[in-house]
Amino acid sequence: MLRMQNISKIYRTDLIETYALRRFSLEVEAGEFVAVTGPSGSGKTTFLNVAGLLENFDSGSYQLDGTDVRDLSDDARSRLRGERIGFIFQSFNLIPDLNVYDNVDVPLRYRRLAASDRHERISSALELVGLASRIKHMPSQLSGGQQQRVAIARAIAGDPAFLLADEPTGNLDSLMSRQVMDLLEQINEMGTTILLVTHDPELARRAQRNVHLVDGQISDFRAYESHPAAADPAVGSVAALPT
Amino acid sequence: MFGYYTRLALGSFGRNPGLTALMVLAIALGIAVCIMTLTVFHAMSGNPIWWKNDRLYAVTMDNWDPNHPYRQSSKLPPPEMTYKDTQYLFSSNIPERKVVMYSTIGVISNAGSATPARVDTRVTTADFFSMFEVPFLYGNGWSATADNPAQPVIVLSRVQNDKLFGGANSVGRTLRWDDHEFRIVGVLDDWFPRPRYYDLNGGNFQEPDAAYIPYGWGSELQLLNQEENDCWKPEQVDNFKDYQASDCVWVQMWVELADASSRERFQSFMDGYWAGQRKAGRFQRPQNNRLTNVAQWLRDQQVVDTDNRVLVGLAFAFLALCLINTVGLLLAKFLNGAPITGVRRALGASRRQIFSQHLIEVGALSVLGALLGLALAALGLAAVHHMYAAAHLGHRGGYQELTHFDVVGVAWAVALAIAATLAAGLYPAWRIGRLSPAVYLKSQ
Numbered sequence: 001m002l003r004m005q006n007i008s009k010i011y012r013t014d015l016i017e018t019y020a021l022r023r024f025s026l027e028v029e030a031g032e033f034v035a036v037t038g039p040s041g042s043g044k045t046t047f048l049n050v051a052g053l054l055e056n057f058d059s060g061s062y063q064l065d066g067t068d069v070r071d072l073s074d075d076a077r078s079r080l081r082g083e084r085i086g087f088i089f090q091s092f093n094l095i096p097d098l099n100v101y102d103n104v105d106v107p108l109r110y111r112r113l114a115a116s117d118r119h120e121r122i123s124s125a126l127e128l129v130g131l132a133s134r135i136k137h138m139p140s141q142l143s144g145g146q147q148q149r150v151a152i153a154r155a156i157a158g159d160p161a162f163l164l165a166d167e168p169t170g171n172l173d174s175l176m177s178r179q180v181m182d183l184l185e186q187i188n189e190m191g192t193t194i195l196l197v198t199h200d201p202e203l204a205r206r207a208q209r210n211v212h213l214v215d216g217q218i219s220d221f222r223a224y225e226s227h228p229a230a231a232d233p234a235v236g237s238v239a240a241l242p243t
Numbered sequence: 244m245f246g247y248y249t250r251l252a253l254g255s256f257g258r259n260p261g262l263t264a265l266m267v268l269a270i271a272l273g274i275a276v277c278i279m280t281l282t283v284f285h286a287m288s289g290n291p292i293w294w295k296n297d298r299l300y301a302v303t304m305d306n307w308d309p310n311h312p313y314r315q316s317s318k319l320p321p322p323e324m325t326y327k328d329t330q331y332l333f334s335s336n337i338p339e340r341k342v343v344m345y346s347t348i349g350v351i352s353n354a355g356s357a358t359p360a361r362v363d364t365r366v367t368t369a370d371f372f373s374m375f376e377v378p379f380l381y382g383n384g385w386s387a388t389a390d391n392p393a394q395p396v397i398v399l400s401r402v403q404n405d406k407l408f409g410g411a412n413s414v415g416r417t418l419r420w421d422d423h424e425f426r427i428v429g430v431l432d433d434w435f436p437r438p439r440y441y442d443l444n445g446g447n448f449q450e451p452d453a454a455y456i457p458y459g460w461g462s463e464l465q466l467l468n469q470e471e472n473d474c475w476k477p478e479q480v481d482n483f484k485d486y487q488a489s490d491c492v493w494v495q496m497w498v499e500l501a502d503a504s505s506r507e508r509f510q511s512f513m514d515g516y517w518a519g520q521r522k523a524g525r526f527q528r529p530q531n532n533r534l535t536n537v538a539q540w541l542r543d544q545q546v547v548d549t550d551n552r553v554l555v556g557l558a559f560a561f562l563a564l565c566l567i568n569t570v571g572l573l574l575a576k577f578l579n580g581a582p583i584t585g586v587r588r589a590l591g592a593s594r595r596q597i598f599s600q601h602l603i604e605v606g607a608l609s610v611l612g613a614l615l616g617l618a619l620a621a622l623g624l625a626a627v628h629h630m631y632a633a634a635h636l637g638h639r640g641g642y643q644e645l646t647h648f649d650v651v652g653v654a655w656a657v658a659l660a661i662a663a664t665l666a667a668g669l670y671p672a673w674r675i676g677r678l679s680p681a682v683y684l685k686s687q
Contacts, residue, residue, distance in 0.1 A: 074593055074594045078592060078594075078596070081589070082590065097254050107591045110592045112244070
């Protein structure tokens with residue numbers, strides 16, 4: 001469902017050009033759980049931003065569910081992002097002035113869904129993450145783990161095709177990290193494709209595949225046989241390593 | 244989405260109450276100054292009888308000094324005419340209605356009043372009331388037969404009737420005007436055309452006359468025009484008849500013409516009279532016989548002077564300054580919220596939706612600014628009113644008469660506030676939508 005071929009993303013200043021991604025290629029099939037690892041500055045976040053249609057790229061091609069995204073208008077990209085992609089951030093990125101219910105409601109508003117439909121989705125999502133009783137709470141009244149679970153509920157309320165998670169446990173302790181990862185696995189088992197950016201190898205092992213980035217390129221690529229989905233040859237396809 | 248964006252806007256106000264208050268105040272101050280200036284300007288430049296603009300005409304002819312125009316700055320003839328010219332023109336049956344008139348002063352009293360008072364009195368033919376659509380509280384004006392020979396009938400203003408008779412229906416009662424008994428046939432309702440277009444002498448916003456008597460009394464009692472008498476050459480004037488026969492201008496004339504054809508015919512009538520008089524040695528200046536509608540009359544007589552126009556320009560300049568200030572504050576506010584905007588973009592908001600959300604916030608600000616601006620303007624106008632009223636020692640007529648809101652003025656003010664603020668908010672709302680969300684997501 002996600003096909004990137006020879007994507008390059010260059011940041012230019014007057015003096016230098018920096019390749020955040022250099023001829024990067026990756027294919028992710030529906031239902032996969034892929035971890036993207038790499039040292040700081042390797043291009044993980046840039047990859048996530050490009051994948052999530054938050055940034056354009058300078059060369060290459062990117063198809064999302066068969067749609068070539070390169071020449072899409074902002075309206076079309078935003079619509080695709082809202083309908084097909086869910087985001088989970090390291091610092092949760094909840095809107096501080098909105099309560100839990102309204103935070104989860106945000107992406108649904110931009111899709112102009114009916115109020116009843118939104119309510120049903122919000123309730124289901126909060127039920128899934130175990131926070132249905134906290135709908136009136138403000139983010140400041142929640143723990144870090146609870147805030148991240150609200151963020152997950154917000155990401156999945158729209159029933160996206162895939163989730164992009166950027167260091168979702170980066171600000172959490174080990175117990176909460178495990179809870180969040182359990183939740184992500186549960187969501188993946190329900191059919192949602194997950195792209196997880198992390199620097200933690202232990203978390204990466206919980207994914208089916210691990211893509212290791214260095215200097216904007218894939219340097220390593222392995223499937224973890226310990227993950228149940230990895231045993232199924234129908235799951236995932238191995239992208240060729242860039243030469 | 245409008246309701247959602249409005250909710251977000253109100254939340255944003257609550258998050259930054261101080262900054263919001265500053266912006267609302269900036270908008271309100273600019274709007275208030277504009278409203279105050281425009282209210283006065285609108286009152287000054289308004290046509291109080293606009294619906295008859297293509298029917299009512301001031302009649303003027305240029306009998307002035309062949310060597311010097313009446314006004315150096317324009318080619319306009321004197322606003323008044325000679326008695327004999329108006330007498331001739333009044334004889335025409337072309338106009339649907341016709342009025343010759345002037346203002347004098349008389350002493351008025353009734354049997355029960357404590358003190359006789361000197362009051363402005365209009366000496367006029369009967370059509371004055373119907374032509375200018377003067378409203379009556381009690382009774383009516385007089386008919387044309389009462390003009391000549393002059394019948395002892397009088398119409399009072401409401402204010403004067405309140406003073407003499409406590410506001411009661413005084414029709415049928417008598418009073419003394421300049422020691423002559425007159426019977427009251429009508430009392431006017433509240434009537435204060437601004438400006439007093441039919442007679443701009445004594446001040447453009449002078450209150451109407453206190454009393455009205457038939458035109459024939461001018462000759463009968465040898466009543467002089469107390470406001471305007473202009474003569475361009477020395478003449479032997481030993482009595483009132485000499486004065487009436489002179490080339491001094493002191494009588495005002497207005498006609499009501501039903502259509503363009505009547506206008507043409509009356510113009511021809513005037514021109515024919517002018518030609519005959521010129522042959523007789525009068526009217527030595529170039530032909531300048533005019534029928535001027537009310538709107539043009541007000542422009543010709545410069546009811547709205549240059550100072551007021553400059554003031555309006557300055558007011559708008561001040562508004563622009565306030566709005567520029569608001570643009571800066573809005574930019575700062577919106578950019579401060581860039582991280583949250585970045586999150587919304589990540590969650591599916593398009594640039595257009597972000598723009599709309601922020602424009603709604605600007606719209607909400609504009610409504611608040613408009614309301615506060617209206618309140619400040621009302622306070623300002625009240626202050627101006629009191630200041631000028633005090634200078635007029637409590638009498639009516641003067642700048643203070645212009646300091647009133649009307650429905651049209653309020654509507655324009657609100658529209659101006661909203662339109663101006665929305666215009667100011669376009670750039671900040673557009674700018675925040677153009678930000679790259681990825682830059683702000685990590686730092687939020």
